[in-house]
Amino acid sequence: MSEARTTPAPSAASTCGKVPAGGIVELSESRAKIDAIDREIVRLFEERMRVSHDVACYKRATGKPVLDPVREAQKIAAATSLADDDFKQFIPPLFGLIMEMSRTYQHHSIDGPTSLSDFVAHISKGATLPESPKVACQGVAGAYSHIASKTLFSQAKIEFVSTWPEVCDLVEQEEVEFGVLPLENSTAGTVDRVYDLLSTRGLYIVKAVTLRIDHNLLAKPGCLLKDVREVFSHEQALRQCDEFISSLSSEVHATVCKNTALAAQAVAASERFDVAAISSKECAEIYGLDVLRESVQDERNNFTRFVCVSNRPFVSSDADRSSFLLVLPHEPGSLYRVLSRIAALGVNMVKLESRPIPGREFEFMFYVDVESVPGDAAFDQLAMQIPPLCDRCCYLGSYAEISR
Numbered sequence: 001m002s003e004a005r006t007t008p009a010p011s012a013a014s015t016c017g018k019v020p021a022g023g024i025v026e027l028s029e030s031r032a033k034i035d036a037i038d039r040e041i042v043r044l045f046e047e048r049m050r051v052s053h054d055v056a057c058y059k060r061a062t063g064k065p066v067l068d069p070v071r072e073a074q075k076i077a078a079a080t081s082l083a084d085d086d087f088k089q090f091i092p093p094l095f096g097l098i099m100e101m102s103r104t105y106q107h108h109s110i111d112g113p114t115s116l117s118d119f120v121a122h123i124s125k126g127a128t129l130p131e132s133p134k135v136a137c138q139g140v141a142g143a144y145s146h147i148a149s150k151t152l153f154s155q156a157k158i159e160f161v162s163t164w165p166e167v168c169d170l171v172e173q174e175e176v177e178f179g180v181l182p183l184e185n186s187t188a189g190t191v192d193r194v195y196d197l198l199s200t201r202g203l204y205i206v207k208a209v210t211l212r213i214d215h216n217l218l219a220k221p222g223c224l225l226k227d228v229r230e231v232f233s234h235e236q237a238l239r240q241c242d243e244f245i246s247s248l249s250s251e252v253h254a255t256v257c258k259n260t261a262l263a264a265q266a267v268a269a270s271e272r273f274d275v276a277a278i279s280s281k282e283c284a285e286i287y288g289l290d291v292l293r294e295s296v297q298d299e300r301n302n303f304t305r306f307v308c309v310s311n312r313p314f315v316s317s318d319a320d321r322s323s324f325l326l327v328l329p330h331e332p333g334s335l336y337r338v339l340s341r342i343a344a345l346g347v348n349m350v351k352l353e354s355r356p357i358p359g360r361e362f363e364f365m366f367y368v369d370v371e372s373v374p375g376d377a378a379f380d381q382l383a384m385q386i387p388p389l390c391d392r393c394c395y396l397g398s399y400a401e402i403s404r
């Protein structure tokens with residue numbers, strides 16, 4: 001090491017790590033060494049992957065499975081024992097990743113593209129959604145799902161049904177082109193039942209809209225706030241207005257209705273003058289009610305995200321987000337492996353939520369949204385790389401998100 005390329009070592013008092021005996025090495029010099037080492041790593045990695053391909057051919061010919069956990073455990077132990085004590089801890093994750101990539105490569109050679117990558121390759125892209133489709137939504141006129149449907153399609157022909165499964169039935173039977181369902185609320189969280197419906201019915205999200213939910217207390221003209229003794233609404237809306245309801249008289253009773261619009265309808269139809277509904281302003285107009293108090297939800301910023309679903313994937317030209325439901329093997333590192341692939345492809349993840357798998361103790365499924373869509377090179381890689389890492393990989397569609 002020449003004098004010219006080294007900087008004198010700072011005094012012991014100002015250093016925090018071990019300084020090389022010859023003084024601090026110039027950054028450019030270290031980086032040149034790292035570059036040379038990395039070239040070797042890439043060459044050896046490629047060589048290893050080619051041998052792995054030979055193993056895949058052998059396995060295909062003999063019907064052996066790709067994964068050999070005993071061999072992998074032996075490899076990790078052997079490689080760890082080769083390393084200096086300082087570096088032993090890094091060997092298992094490093095070789096875990098190398099062998100996992102080796103398996104992914106073997107799967108490509110044996111199985112060809114995953115069914116997901118094959119599937120997304122055939123989705124038609126660049127399409128625009130029709131302007132006046134038939135749309136199914138749960139509730140009655142004025143319900144938030146209705147407002148969401150009108151926001152998504154200005155001239156939609158709306159078909160009202162009473163439950164979310166009925167929305168899906170109509171979409172499946174092609175009675176309507178689209179269905180509108182609530183997927184998550186900023187205070188109450190994700191609506192698991194809707195995710196279940198999407199994945200079991202084979203429906204795809206084709207567009208999404210986030211609405212600010214402003215709850216209002218509605219009553220018949222002439223009714224005063226101090227007279228209210230019973231408040232009708234959907235259970236989630238009642239929960240979101242809990243503090244407000246408690247601030248009314250202690251005699252006020254909350255009554256659960258199927259949805260907020262039905263609550264307004266019930267108040268309008270009632271003979272009583274001591275009942276009120278928590279509902280949208282649209283409902284005040286539709287059912288001839290007065291707004292006794294505006295914005296009565298406890299949380300000022302209350303948003304619900306609605307999705308528009310179809311029985312076939314439909315990737316519009318402005319689509320920028322894709323959703324998945326993943327069930328991963330119940331073993332260390334399974335989520336990490338998925339996340340590391342997403343990160344390595346430079347894809348931004350915009351949602352990651354876990355939820356227990358019903359009937360399987362402490363096992364979880366994951367809702368994952370990414371900012372990538374079919375046709376992006378990174379998405380096509382994800383479609384190839386993610387399914388082999390999962391027990392179940394359910395693609396829920398790619399779409400544009402609008403907000404109002």
Ligand SMILES: C=C(O[C@@H]1C=C(C(=O)O)C=C[C@H]1O)C(=O)O
Pocket residue numbers: 052055066067068069071072075098099100102103106
């Ligand atoms: C390459 C093989 O296939 C898989 C990958 C391994 C690796 O990359 O070292 C080890 C075991 C298998 O899970 C093999 O069976 O040797």
